[in-house]
Amino acid sequence: MNARVETGVPESAMRFDIDGTELAVARSGKGPAVVCLHAIAHGGRDFEVFAKLVGDRFEVICIDWPGQGRSGADRQSASAARYAELLAHALQALGIERPILLGNSVGGAAALILAARGDANIRAVVACDPGGLIEIDDTARKAIALMVKFFGAGERGAGWFGLAFRAYYRFLVLPKRAAKVQRRRIVAAGYENARVLREAWESFAAPEADIRALAATIDVPVWFAWAKGDRIVSLKQSRPAIDAMKNARVTQFAGGHAPFLEQPRAFAKAFVKFVNSLPA
Template structure:
Protein backbone atom coordinates (compact mmCIF):
# COMPACT_ATOMS: atom_id res chain seq x y z
CA UNK A 1 0.00 0.00 0.00
CA UNK A 2 1.37 3.43 -0.93
CA UNK A 3 0.47 6.83 0.37
CA UNK A 4 -2.20 8.68 -1.58
CA UNK A 5 -0.71 11.91 -2.94
CA UNK A 6 -2.61 15.17 -2.74
CA UNK A 7 -5.05 15.48 -5.62
CA UNK A 8 -6.60 18.58 -7.08
CA UNK A 9 -10.04 19.09 -5.59
CA UNK A 10 -12.03 17.68 -8.44
CA UNK A 11 -15.69 17.42 -7.59
CA UNK A 12 -15.48 13.64 -7.75
CA UNK A 13 -12.78 13.62 -5.07
CA UNK A 14 -15.30 15.08 -2.64
CA UNK A 15 -17.53 12.01 -3.11
CA UNK A 16 -14.76 9.51 -2.49
CA UNK A 17 -12.76 8.34 0.49
CA UNK A 18 -11.36 11.18 2.56
CA UNK A 19 -7.92 11.52 4.17
CA UNK A 20 -6.22 9.62 5.58
CA UNK A 21 -6.35 7.29 2.60
CA UNK A 22 -3.93 5.21 0.57
CA UNK A 23 -3.59 3.87 -2.95
CA UNK A 24 -3.64 0.12 -3.55
CA UNK A 25 -2.66 -1.48 -6.90
CA UNK A 26 -5.11 -4.06 -8.24
CA UNK A 27 -5.02 -5.78 -11.64
CA UNK A 28 -3.46 -2.82 -13.43
CA UNK A 29 -5.65 -0.23 -11.70
CA UNK A 30 -4.97 1.83 -8.59
CA UNK A 31 -7.69 2.19 -5.97
CA UNK A 32 -8.02 4.73 -3.16
CA UNK A 33 -9.04 3.17 0.15
CA UNK A 34 -9.69 4.37 3.69
CA UNK A 35 -9.72 2.27 6.84
CA UNK A 36 -11.30 2.83 10.24
CA UNK A 37 -11.69 0.66 13.31
CA UNK A 38 -10.33 -2.73 14.31
CA UNK A 39 -11.97 -6.10 14.03
CA UNK A 40 -13.84 -8.04 11.37
CA UNK A 41 -12.98 -6.46 7.99
CA UNK A 42 -15.88 -5.01 6.00
CA UNK A 43 -15.03 -3.92 2.44
CA UNK A 44 -17.51 -1.32 1.19
CA UNK A 45 -18.18 -1.14 -2.56
CA UNK A 46 -20.11 1.82 -3.96
CA UNK A 47 -22.46 2.47 -6.87
CA UNK A 48 -21.34 4.00 -10.16
CA UNK A 49 -21.01 7.77 -9.89
CA UNK A 50 -20.76 7.52 -6.10
CA UNK A 51 -17.64 7.03 -3.98
CA UNK A 52 -16.30 5.55 -0.80
CA UNK A 53 -17.56 8.53 1.19
CA UNK A 54 -21.01 6.94 0.90
CA UNK A 55 -19.90 4.78 3.83
CA UNK A 56 -18.54 7.55 6.08
CA UNK A 57 -21.53 7.53 8.42
CA UNK A 58 -21.73 3.75 8.39
CA UNK A 59 -18.07 3.51 9.42
CA UNK A 60 -18.52 5.99 12.27
CA UNK A 61 -21.45 4.00 13.64
CA UNK A 62 -20.34 0.43 13.08
CA UNK A 63 -16.54 0.43 13.57
CA UNK A 64 -16.81 0.81 17.38
CA UNK A 65 -18.79 -2.44 17.49
CA UNK A 66 -15.76 -4.49 16.45
CA UNK A 67 -15.27 -3.92 12.73
CA UNK A 68 -12.58 -2.57 10.45
CA UNK A 69 -14.49 -0.64 7.79
CA UNK A 70 -12.58 -0.38 4.51
CA UNK A 71 -14.10 1.94 1.91
CA UNK A 72 -12.96 1.79 -1.70
CA UNK A 73 -13.18 4.19 -4.66
CA UNK A 74 -13.58 2.38 -7.98
CA UNK A 75 -11.26 3.48 -10.83
CA UNK A 76 -11.97 7.04 -11.95
CA UNK A 77 -14.19 7.61 -8.92
CA UNK A 78 -13.40 9.65 -5.84
CA UNK A 79 -9.63 9.79 -5.36
CA UNK A 80 -8.82 6.76 -7.53
CA UNK A 81 -7.00 7.48 -10.80
CA UNK A 82 -8.79 6.63 -14.03
CA UNK A 83 -8.15 3.25 -15.63
CA UNK A 84 -5.14 3.15 -17.95
CA UNK A 85 -5.75 -0.47 -18.95
CA UNK A 86 -8.44 0.29 -21.52
CA UNK A 87 -10.99 -1.68 -19.49
CA UNK A 88 -14.37 -0.08 -18.95
CA UNK A 89 -16.63 0.18 -15.93
CA UNK A 90 -18.66 -2.97 -15.26
CA UNK A 91 -19.50 -5.31 -12.41
CA UNK A 92 -17.33 -7.95 -14.09
CA UNK A 93 -14.33 -5.60 -14.14
CA UNK A 94 -14.86 -4.54 -10.55
CA UNK A 95 -15.14 -8.17 -9.40
CA UNK A 96 -11.81 -8.87 -11.10
CA UNK A 97 -10.24 -6.01 -9.14
CA UNK A 98 -11.31 -7.73 -5.93
CA UNK A 99 -9.11 -10.71 -6.82
CA UNK A 100 -6.07 -8.53 -6.03
CA UNK A 101 -7.65 -6.02 -3.67
CA UNK A 102 -8.96 -8.40 -1.01
CA UNK A 103 -5.64 -10.17 -0.28
CA UNK A 104 -3.83 -6.82 -0.41
CA UNK A 105 -6.17 -5.38 2.22
CA UNK A 106 -6.96 -8.42 4.35
CA UNK A 107 -4.24 -11.00 3.80
CA UNK A 108 -5.72 -14.42 4.53
CA UNK A 109 -8.58 -13.02 6.60
CA UNK A 110 -12.02 -13.29 5.02
CA UNK A 111 -13.93 -9.99 4.85
CA UNK A 112 -17.61 -9.21 4.70
CA UNK A 113 -18.42 -7.50 1.40
CA UNK A 114 -20.95 -4.67 1.57
CA UNK A 115 -21.92 -3.61 -1.95
CA UNK A 116 -24.44 -1.21 -3.45
CA UNK A 117 -25.78 -1.34 -7.01
CA UNK A 118 -22.86 -2.20 -9.34
CA UNK A 119 -20.78 -2.69 -6.19
CA UNK A 120 -23.29 -5.26 -4.99
CA UNK A 121 -23.16 -7.05 -8.33
CA UNK A 122 -19.35 -7.09 -8.15
CA UNK A 123 -19.44 -8.49 -4.61
CA UNK A 124 -21.92 -11.19 -5.65
CA UNK A 125 -19.87 -12.10 -8.72
CA UNK A 126 -16.69 -12.39 -6.65
CA UNK A 127 -18.37 -14.55 -4.00
CA UNK A 128 -19.79 -16.88 -6.66
CA UNK A 129 -16.25 -17.49 -7.94
CA UNK A 130 -14.50 -17.52 -4.55
CA UNK A 131 -16.96 -18.54 -1.82
CA UNK A 132 -14.16 -19.48 0.55
CA UNK A 133 -12.66 -15.99 0.49
CA UNK A 134 -15.55 -14.05 2.08
CA UNK A 135 -17.47 -14.42 5.35
CA UNK A 136 -20.70 -12.99 4.06
CA UNK A 137 -22.38 -10.53 1.72
CA UNK A 138 -24.60 -7.55 2.45
CA UNK A 139 -26.05 -6.43 -0.87
CA UNK A 140 -27.93 -3.15 -1.23
CA UNK A 141 -30.06 -3.01 -4.39
CA UNK A 142 -27.49 -4.96 -6.42
CA UNK A 143 -27.56 -5.19 -10.18
CA UNK A 144 -27.60 -8.40 -12.17
CA UNK A 145 -30.80 -9.96 -10.79
CA UNK A 146 -33.57 -8.49 -12.95
CA UNK A 147 -34.75 -10.48 -15.98
CA UNK A 148 -34.12 -8.82 -19.34
CA UNK A 149 -37.26 -7.42 -20.95
CA UNK A 150 -38.28 -4.90 -23.56
CA UNK A 151 -38.76 -2.40 -20.73
CA UNK A 152 -35.32 -2.91 -19.19
CA UNK A 153 -33.64 -2.79 -22.60
CA UNK A 154 -35.39 0.50 -23.38
CA UNK A 155 -34.48 2.00 -20.00
CA UNK A 156 -30.83 1.00 -20.37
CA UNK A 157 -30.64 2.38 -23.91
CA UNK A 158 -32.18 5.63 -22.72
CA UNK A 159 -29.72 5.95 -19.84
CA UNK A 160 -26.74 5.23 -22.11
CA UNK A 161 -27.94 8.01 -24.39
CA UNK A 162 -28.51 10.33 -21.44
CA UNK A 163 -24.97 9.89 -20.13
CA UNK A 164 -23.50 10.08 -23.63
CA UNK A 165 -25.03 13.55 -23.85
CA UNK A 166 -23.39 14.43 -20.55
CA UNK A 167 -20.08 13.12 -21.85
CA UNK A 168 -20.43 15.41 -24.88
CA UNK A 169 -21.06 18.38 -22.59
CA UNK A 170 -24.74 18.97 -23.36
CA UNK A 171 -25.81 22.18 -21.66
CA UNK A 172 -28.98 20.69 -20.20
CA UNK A 173 -27.30 17.64 -18.67
CA UNK A 174 -26.36 19.03 -15.25
CA UNK A 175 -29.88 20.16 -14.45
CA UNK A 176 -31.41 16.92 -15.72
CA UNK A 177 -28.90 14.84 -13.77
CA UNK A 178 -29.78 16.75 -10.60
CA UNK A 179 -33.47 15.98 -11.09
CA UNK A 180 -32.69 12.34 -11.79
CA UNK A 181 -30.54 11.96 -8.69
CA UNK A 182 -33.13 13.46 -6.41
CA UNK A 183 -35.21 10.43 -7.43
CA UNK A 184 -32.36 7.93 -7.07
CA UNK A 185 -31.30 9.03 -3.57
CA UNK A 186 -34.69 10.22 -2.41
CA UNK A 187 -34.07 9.92 1.33
CA UNK A 188 -33.47 13.14 3.26
CA UNK A 189 -30.66 11.57 5.26
CA UNK A 190 -28.61 11.26 2.05
CA UNK A 191 -28.91 14.97 1.18
CA UNK A 192 -25.26 15.94 1.71
CA UNK A 193 -23.73 13.09 -0.29
CA UNK A 194 -26.47 13.45 -2.90
CA UNK A 195 -25.48 17.10 -3.40
CA UNK A 196 -21.85 16.08 -3.94
CA UNK A 197 -22.88 13.38 -6.44
CA UNK A 198 -25.05 15.86 -8.34
CA UNK A 199 -22.23 18.42 -8.47
CA UNK A 200 -19.86 15.82 -9.95
CA UNK A 201 -22.41 14.45 -12.42
CA UNK A 202 -20.95 16.00 -15.58
CA UNK A 203 -17.47 14.82 -14.57
CA UNK A 204 -18.75 11.27 -14.06
CA UNK A 205 -20.93 11.03 -17.18
CA UNK A 206 -18.43 8.98 -19.19
CA UNK A 207 -18.08 6.28 -16.53
CA UNK A 208 -21.82 6.26 -15.96
CA UNK A 209 -22.31 5.66 -19.67
CA UNK A 210 -19.83 2.77 -19.61
CA UNK A 211 -21.51 1.18 -16.60
CA UNK A 212 -25.01 1.46 -18.02
CA UNK A 213 -23.82 -0.02 -21.31
CA UNK A 214 -22.36 -2.96 -19.40
CA UNK A 215 -25.76 -3.73 -17.87
CA UNK A 216 -27.05 -4.98 -21.22
CA UNK A 217 -24.18 -7.39 -21.80
CA UNK A 218 -24.83 -11.13 -21.23
CA UNK A 219 -22.22 -11.39 -18.46
CA UNK A 220 -24.14 -8.85 -16.37
CA UNK A 221 -26.96 -11.36 -15.79
CA UNK A 222 -26.21 -13.13 -12.49
CA UNK A 223 -29.59 -14.78 -11.99
CA UNK A 224 -28.67 -18.35 -12.93
CA UNK A 225 -25.27 -18.32 -11.24
CA UNK A 226 -26.66 -16.83 -8.03
CA UNK A 227 -28.75 -19.94 -7.32
CA UNK A 228 -25.47 -21.65 -6.43
CA UNK A 229 -24.31 -19.01 -3.95
CA UNK A 230 -22.61 -20.71 -0.98
CA UNK A 231 -22.05 -17.61 1.18
CA UNK A 232 -24.42 -16.11 3.78
CA UNK A 233 -26.17 -13.10 2.26
CA UNK A 234 -28.41 -10.28 3.42
CA UNK A 235 -30.25 -8.27 0.80
CA UNK A 236 -30.87 -4.80 2.24
CA UNK A 237 -33.31 -3.26 -0.23
CA UNK A 238 -34.26 0.42 -0.42
CA UNK A 239 -37.95 -0.04 -1.11
CA UNK A 240 -38.54 3.05 -3.28
CA UNK A 241 -35.96 2.21 -5.95
CA UNK A 242 -37.66 2.55 -9.34
CA UNK A 243 -34.78 1.25 -11.47
CA UNK A 244 -33.12 -1.49 -9.42
CA UNK A 245 -36.56 -2.29 -8.08
CA UNK A 246 -37.39 -5.16 -5.75
CA UNK A 247 -40.30 -6.20 -7.96
CA UNK A 248 -37.84 -6.99 -10.76
CA UNK A 249 -35.24 -8.80 -8.63
CA UNK A 250 -37.34 -10.67 -6.07
CA UNK A 251 -37.78 -13.84 -8.10
CA UNK A 252 -34.01 -14.28 -8.47
CA UNK A 253 -33.35 -13.42 -4.82
CA UNK A 254 -35.89 -15.98 -3.62
CA UNK A 255 -33.99 -18.71 -5.49
CA UNK A 256 -30.77 -18.05 -3.58
CA UNK A 257 -30.36 -20.62 -0.79
CA UNK A 258 -30.72 -19.10 2.68
CA UNK A 259 -30.89 -15.51 1.47
CA UNK A 260 -32.16 -13.01 4.04
CA UNK A 261 -34.11 -9.97 2.88
CA UNK A 262 -34.91 -6.77 4.76
CA UNK A 263 -36.60 -3.70 3.35
CA UNK A 264 -35.60 -0.12 4.20
CA UNK A 265 -36.69 3.41 3.47
CA UNK A 266 -34.95 5.11 0.57
CA UNK A 267 -34.45 5.09 -3.16
CA UNK A 268 -31.20 3.18 -3.71
CA UNK A 269 -28.80 3.08 -0.73
CA UNK A 270 -30.25 2.01 2.62
CA UNK A 271 -27.04 2.73 4.56
CA UNK A 272 -27.27 6.38 3.47
CA UNK A 273 -31.03 6.86 3.53
CA UNK A 274 -32.15 4.74 6.52
CA UNK A 275 -28.89 4.43 8.46
CA UNK A 276 -30.00 3.45 11.96
CA UNK A 277 -32.23 0.64 10.71
CA UNK A 278 -29.58 -0.52 8.26
CA UNK A 279 -26.77 -0.49 10.83
CA UNK A 280 -28.85 -2.57 13.25
CA UNK A 281 -29.71 -5.06 10.50
CA UNK A 282 -26.09 -5.28 9.37
CA UNK A 283 -24.78 -5.96 12.87
CA UNK A 284 -27.54 -8.47 13.57
CA UNK A 285 -26.79 -10.33 10.36
CA UNK A 286 -23.07 -10.54 11.12
CA UNK A 287 -23.71 -11.79 14.64
CA UNK A 288 -26.16 -14.32 13.22
CA UNK A 289 -23.62 -15.85 10.85
CA UNK A 290 -21.03 -16.16 13.61
CA UNK A 291 -18.45 -13.93 11.95
CA UNK A 292 -16.50 -13.41 15.15
CA UNK A 293 -17.30 -9.80 16.04
CA UNK A 294 -15.54 -9.34 19.39
CA UNK A 295 -17.71 -6.54 20.77
CA UNK A 296 -17.31 -2.79 21.27
CA UNK A 297 -13.80 -1.40 20.84
CA UNK A 298 -12.35 1.41 22.94
Protein backbone atom coordinates in the same frame (compact mmCIF):
# COMPACT_ATOMS: atom_id res chain seq x y z
CA MET B 1 -12.45 20.82 -11.84
CA ASN B 2 -12.21 17.64 -9.76
CA ALA B 3 -15.39 17.47 -7.70
CA ARG B 4 -15.42 13.69 -7.72
CA VAL B 5 -12.65 13.45 -5.09
CA GLU B 6 -15.09 14.93 -2.56
CA THR B 7 -17.35 11.87 -2.94
CA GLY B 8 -14.51 9.46 -2.20
CA VAL B 9 -12.31 8.25 0.60
CA PRO B 10 -10.16 10.77 2.56
CA GLU B 11 -7.06 12.28 0.96
CA SER B 12 -4.96 10.32 3.46
CA ALA B 13 -6.24 7.00 2.06
CA MET B 14 -3.83 4.30 0.93
CA ARG B 15 -3.17 3.74 -2.77
CA PHE B 16 -2.72 0.34 -4.37
CA ASP B 17 -1.77 -0.54 -7.93
CA ILE B 18 -4.37 -3.17 -8.79
CA ASP B 19 -4.06 -4.65 -12.29
CA GLY B 20 -2.67 -1.38 -13.63
CA THR B 21 -5.23 0.80 -11.85
CA GLU B 22 -4.54 2.91 -8.78
CA LEU B 23 -7.28 2.27 -6.23
CA ALA B 24 -7.75 4.50 -3.19
CA VAL B 25 -8.65 2.57 -0.03
CA ALA B 26 -9.52 3.83 3.46
CA ARG B 27 -9.52 1.72 6.62
CA SER B 28 -11.06 2.68 9.97
CA GLY B 29 -12.40 1.01 13.09
CA LYS B 30 -11.40 -2.28 14.62
CA GLY B 31 -12.83 -5.78 14.40
CA PRO B 32 -14.05 -8.13 11.66
CA ALA B 33 -13.47 -6.67 8.20
CA VAL B 34 -16.36 -5.10 6.26
CA VAL B 35 -15.39 -4.13 2.71
CA CYS B 36 -17.66 -1.39 1.33
CA LEU B 37 -18.32 -1.09 -2.41
CA HIS B 38 -20.17 1.94 -3.70
CA ALA B 39 -22.60 2.51 -6.57
CA ILE B 40 -21.42 3.89 -9.91
CA ALA B 41 -20.46 7.61 -9.78
CA HIS B 42 -20.54 7.60 -5.98
CA GLY B 43 -17.50 7.06 -3.74
CA GLY B 44 -16.26 5.60 -0.50
CA ARG B 45 -17.70 8.55 1.40
CA ASP B 46 -21.11 6.94 0.95
CA PHE B 47 -20.17 4.79 3.96
CA GLU B 48 -18.83 7.61 6.14
CA VAL B 49 -21.76 7.59 8.59
CA PHE B 50 -21.99 3.79 8.56
CA ALA B 51 -18.30 3.59 9.53
CA LYS B 52 -18.87 5.92 12.47
CA LEU B 53 -21.86 3.92 13.66
CA VAL B 54 -20.18 0.49 13.60
CA GLY B 55 -16.48 1.36 13.85
CA ASP B 56 -16.32 0.33 17.49
CA ARG B 57 -16.90 -3.31 16.52
CA PHE B 58 -15.90 -3.62 12.85
CA GLU B 59 -13.03 -2.55 10.66
CA VAL B 60 -14.65 -0.68 7.76
CA ILE B 61 -12.68 -0.71 4.50
CA CYS B 62 -13.92 1.58 1.72
CA ILE B 63 -12.73 1.33 -1.88
CA ASP B 64 -13.19 3.99 -4.55
CA TRP B 65 -13.90 2.32 -7.89
CA PRO B 66 -11.68 3.35 -10.86
CA GLY B 67 -12.19 6.88 -12.13
CA GLN B 68 -14.40 7.69 -9.15
CA GLY B 69 -13.60 9.30 -5.81
CA ARG B 70 -9.81 9.40 -5.49
CA SER B 71 -8.99 6.34 -7.62
CA GLY B 72 -7.23 6.54 -10.95
CA ALA B 73 -8.72 5.72 -14.33
CA ASP B 74 -9.00 2.13 -15.52
CA ARG B 75 -7.76 0.69 -18.80
CA GLN B 76 -11.04 -1.24 -19.06
CA SER B 77 -14.64 0.00 -19.16
CA ALA B 78 -16.73 0.01 -16.02
CA SER B 79 -18.78 -3.13 -15.30
CA ALA B 80 -19.69 -5.35 -12.37
CA ALA B 81 -17.51 -8.13 -13.77
CA ARG B 82 -14.48 -5.84 -14.01
CA TYR B 83 -15.08 -4.55 -10.49
CA ALA B 84 -15.31 -8.10 -9.13
CA GLU B 85 -11.95 -8.84 -10.74
CA LEU B 86 -10.37 -5.73 -9.19
CA LEU B 87 -11.94 -6.54 -5.83
CA ALA B 88 -10.41 -10.01 -5.78
CA HIS B 89 -6.94 -8.52 -6.37
CA ALA B 90 -7.56 -5.77 -3.81
CA LEU B 91 -8.49 -8.24 -1.06
CA GLN B 92 -5.22 -10.07 -1.68
CA ALA B 93 -3.20 -6.84 -1.67
CA LEU B 94 -4.84 -5.73 1.57
CA GLY B 95 -4.37 -9.11 3.22
CA ILE B 96 -8.01 -9.28 4.25
CA GLU B 97 -9.33 -12.68 5.31
CA ARG B 98 -12.98 -13.69 5.74
CA PRO B 99 -14.44 -10.26 4.93
CA ILE B 100 -18.07 -9.29 4.86
CA LEU B 101 -18.72 -7.58 1.53
CA LEU B 102 -21.15 -4.65 1.65
CA GLY B 103 -21.99 -3.53 -1.89
CA ASN B 104 -24.50 -1.11 -3.36
CA SER B 105 -25.88 -1.30 -6.90
CA VAL B 106 -22.95 -2.22 -9.20
CA GLY B 107 -20.92 -2.77 -6.02
CA GLY B 108 -23.51 -5.27 -4.83
CA ALA B 109 -23.40 -7.10 -8.15
CA ALA B 110 -19.59 -7.23 -7.98
CA ALA B 111 -19.79 -8.67 -4.45
CA LEU B 112 -22.22 -11.37 -5.57
CA ILE B 113 -20.03 -12.28 -8.56
CA LEU B 114 -16.97 -12.66 -6.35
CA ALA B 115 -18.90 -14.66 -3.75
CA ALA B 116 -20.11 -17.02 -6.47
CA ARG B 117 -16.51 -17.75 -7.45
CA GLY B 118 -15.97 -19.28 -4.02
CA ASP B 119 -12.21 -18.67 -3.97
CA ALA B 120 -12.05 -15.43 -1.97
CA ASN B 121 -12.92 -16.87 1.48
CA ILE B 122 -15.80 -14.44 1.96
CA ARG B 123 -17.76 -14.69 5.20
CA ALA B 124 -21.02 -13.09 3.98
CA VAL B 125 -22.45 -10.58 1.51
CA VAL B 126 -24.69 -7.60 2.19
CA ALA B 127 -26.16 -6.49 -1.14
CA CYS B 128 -28.04 -3.19 -1.28
CA ASP B 129 -30.23 -2.88 -4.38
CA PRO B 130 -27.78 -4.82 -6.60
CA GLY B 131 -28.11 -5.12 -10.34
CA GLY B 132 -27.93 -8.32 -12.33
CA LEU B 133 -30.88 -10.22 -10.85
CA ILE B 134 -33.44 -9.29 -13.50
CA GLU B 135 -33.88 -10.73 -16.98
CA ILE B 136 -32.42 -8.46 -19.66
CA ASP B 137 -35.38 -8.49 -22.01
CA ASP B 138 -36.43 -5.96 -24.66
CA THR B 139 -38.03 -3.70 -22.06
CA ALA B 140 -34.86 -3.68 -19.97
CA ARG B 141 -32.68 -3.04 -23.01
CA LYS B 142 -34.80 -0.06 -24.04
CA ALA B 143 -34.63 1.44 -20.55
CA ILE B 144 -30.86 0.90 -20.45
CA ALA B 145 -30.49 2.53 -23.87
CA LEU B 146 -32.29 5.64 -22.60
CA MET B 147 -29.92 5.87 -19.63
CA VAL B 148 -26.90 5.40 -21.89
CA LYS B 149 -28.18 8.27 -24.03
CA PHE B 150 -28.76 10.42 -20.94
CA PHE B 151 -25.25 9.95 -19.57
CA GLY B 152 -23.75 10.23 -23.04
CA ALA B 153 -25.21 13.74 -23.19
CA GLY B 154 -23.44 14.57 -19.93
CA GLU B 155 -20.22 13.15 -21.33
CA ARG B 156 -20.54 15.51 -24.30
CA GLY B 157 -21.13 18.43 -21.92
CA ALA B 158 -24.79 19.14 -22.76
CA GLY B 159 -25.88 22.28 -20.90
CA TRP B 160 -29.16 20.79 -19.67
CA PHE B 161 -27.53 17.70 -18.15
CA GLY B 162 -26.52 19.31 -14.86
CA LEU B 163 -30.06 20.22 -13.82
CA ALA B 164 -31.46 16.93 -15.10
CA PHE B 165 -28.82 14.94 -13.19
CA ARG B 166 -29.61 16.91 -10.05
CA ALA B 167 -33.33 16.10 -10.38
CA TYR B 168 -32.52 12.45 -11.10
CA TYR B 169 -30.65 12.16 -7.82
CA ARG B 170 -32.94 14.34 -5.76
CA PHE B 171 -36.18 12.57 -6.68
CA LEU B 172 -35.17 9.09 -7.84
CA VAL B 173 -31.83 7.84 -6.56
CA LEU B 174 -31.26 9.42 -3.11
CA PRO B 175 -34.42 11.25 -2.06
CA LYS B 176 -34.02 10.92 1.71
CA ARG B 177 -32.72 13.79 3.88
CA ALA B 178 -29.95 11.73 5.46
CA ALA B 179 -28.29 11.44 2.03
CA LYS B 180 -28.47 15.17 1.31
CA VAL B 181 -24.80 16.08 1.83
CA GLN B 182 -23.37 13.17 -0.17
CA ARG B 183 -26.06 13.65 -2.81
CA ARG B 184 -24.82 17.20 -3.35
CA ARG B 185 -21.27 15.95 -3.81
CA ILE B 186 -22.39 13.32 -6.32
CA VAL B 187 -24.42 15.86 -8.27
CA ALA B 188 -21.51 18.31 -8.33
CA ALA B 189 -19.38 15.61 -9.99
CA GLY B 190 -22.05 14.67 -12.53
CA TYR B 191 -20.24 15.85 -15.63
CA GLU B 192 -16.94 14.34 -14.46
CA ASN B 193 -18.56 10.95 -13.88
CA ALA B 194 -20.78 10.93 -16.96
CA ARG B 195 -18.35 8.79 -18.96
CA VAL B 196 -18.08 6.07 -16.32
CA LEU B 197 -21.87 6.17 -15.89
CA ARG B 198 -22.33 5.70 -19.63
CA GLU B 199 -19.85 2.82 -19.67
CA ALA B 200 -21.50 1.10 -16.71
CA TRP B 201 -24.99 1.40 -18.16
CA GLU B 202 -23.78 0.02 -21.48
CA SER B 203 -22.39 -2.97 -19.59
CA PHE B 204 -25.78 -3.59 -17.95
CA ALA B 205 -27.20 -4.67 -21.32
CA ALA B 206 -24.48 -7.26 -21.95
CA PRO B 207 -25.41 -10.95 -21.51
CA GLU B 208 -22.83 -11.38 -18.72
CA ALA B 209 -24.60 -8.67 -16.69
CA ASP B 210 -27.31 -11.25 -15.93
CA ILE B 211 -25.87 -12.93 -12.82
CA ARG B 212 -28.97 -14.85 -11.74
CA ALA B 213 -27.40 -18.25 -12.41
CA LEU B 214 -24.22 -17.23 -10.58
CA ALA B 215 -26.17 -15.95 -7.59
CA ALA B 216 -27.93 -19.29 -7.22
CA THR B 217 -24.57 -20.98 -6.61
CA ILE B 218 -23.47 -18.75 -3.71
CA ASP B 219 -22.91 -20.75 -0.53
CA VAL B 220 -22.28 -17.95 1.99
CA PRO B 221 -25.13 -16.06 3.70
CA VAL B 222 -26.46 -13.09 1.73
CA TRP B 223 -28.54 -10.28 3.19
CA PHE B 224 -30.36 -8.08 0.71
CA ALA B 225 -31.05 -4.64 2.18
CA TRP B 226 -33.41 -2.96 -0.29
CA ALA B 227 -34.73 0.57 -0.58
CA LYS B 228 -38.52 0.39 -0.87
CA GLY B 229 -38.74 3.30 -3.29
CA ASP B 230 -36.14 2.05 -5.76
CA ARG B 231 -37.37 2.80 -9.27
CA ILE B 232 -34.12 1.77 -10.91
CA VAL B 233 -33.63 -1.77 -9.59
CA SER B 234 -36.90 -3.52 -8.79
CA LEU B 235 -37.07 -5.83 -5.78
CA LYS B 236 -40.24 -7.40 -7.16
CA GLN B 237 -38.50 -8.37 -10.39
CA SER B 238 -35.38 -9.50 -8.51
CA ARG B 239 -37.33 -11.71 -6.07
CA PRO B 240 -37.33 -14.91 -8.18
CA ALA B 241 -33.53 -14.82 -8.36
CA ILE B 242 -33.25 -14.14 -4.62
CA ASP B 243 -35.69 -16.95 -3.79
CA ALA B 244 -33.56 -19.34 -5.85
CA MET B 245 -30.51 -18.66 -3.67
CA LYS B 246 -29.41 -21.09 -0.95
CA ASN B 247 -29.10 -18.74 2.01
CA ALA B 248 -30.61 -15.32 1.36
CA ARG B 249 -32.88 -12.99 3.28
CA VAL B 250 -34.39 -9.57 2.51
CA THR B 251 -35.05 -6.47 4.59
CA GLN B 252 -36.64 -3.32 3.17
CA PHE B 253 -35.85 0.25 4.19
CA ALA B 254 -37.36 3.59 3.22
CA GLY B 255 -35.31 5.23 0.49
CA GLY B 256 -34.45 5.32 -3.18
CA HIS B 257 -31.33 3.21 -3.78
CA ALA B 258 -28.91 3.12 -0.82
CA PRO B 259 -30.37 2.09 2.58
CA PHE B 260 -27.10 2.53 4.51
CA LEU B 261 -26.89 6.13 3.28
CA GLU B 262 -30.58 7.07 3.49
CA GLN B 263 -31.47 5.23 6.72
CA PRO B 264 -28.05 4.91 8.38
CA ARG B 265 -29.08 4.13 11.97
CA ALA B 266 -31.78 1.62 11.08
CA PHE B 267 -29.42 -0.02 8.58
CA ALA B 268 -26.51 -0.19 11.06
CA LYS B 269 -28.74 -1.81 13.68
CA ALA B 270 -30.00 -4.41 11.19
CA PHE B 271 -26.46 -4.99 9.90
CA VAL B 272 -25.18 -5.84 13.38
CA LYS B 273 -28.13 -8.18 13.89
CA PHE B 274 -27.33 -9.94 10.61
CA VAL B 275 -23.66 -10.35 11.47
CA ASN B 276 -24.54 -11.70 14.93
CA SER B 277 -26.63 -14.37 13.23
CA LEU B 278 -23.71 -15.66 11.14
CA PRO B 279 -21.94 -18.91 12.02
CA ALA B 280 -18.83 -18.34 14.12
